[in-house]
Amino acid sequence: MRHRTGGGRWSVERLTVLYDAQCSLCVHLRQWLMNQRQLVPLDLVPADSAEAHRRFPGLDHAGTLEEITVIGDRGQVYRSTSAWIVCLWALAEHRPKAHWLTTPAGRPFARATVLAAAKYRSLTAEPCRADGGGGQGGGGDGTCRVQGPGPAT
16 A cells, blocks of 8 residues: 655554454454455454553544454555445455455445445344443453354254
8 A cells, every 4th residue: 555645655564453452353363364365464452451551542443343443554544435445455455355355346346245245244143332431241341242152062
C-alpha cells in the first residue's frame, strides 16, 4: 500500500491488528493470520488492552471492540472491510485476492464476508457491558463471555 503525504510517497512496513480477545472467531482468525507467510509484518494485539492503549493513546478503543481495526506504522487507520482487506494484502498467498477485493466486482464480496462474520460473532458472543456493571453476559469486571459449542445432539 502506498500513500501520498506532502507530495512524497511512503509505504506501509508494519501493521498492528487489534482484535477482540474475547471473541472465539477473532481468536481463530488471529491464529490463522499468525500462521500465514507475511509480506508485511503483523502485530496482533488485543483490542482495548493496556498494550493497545500504550501504542495508540488517541484511538477510540471502545470502537476497536466493535469492529476489526488495523493501524499502519505511519498512523493509517483501517476499519471493518478495509481492515480485512489490508490484512489479506499483508499476506503472501492472499495479496492477489486483496487486490481483487478492492475492485468494483470484489468490494461487495468483501463487505458481505465482513457482515457474515459480524453476524456469526453476534450469535456466539453474549452481550456485555463495557462499564463493568455485570450486565447480561458480563463477568462483573467488564469482560464478555464467549459461548462454547452447544451440547452434541
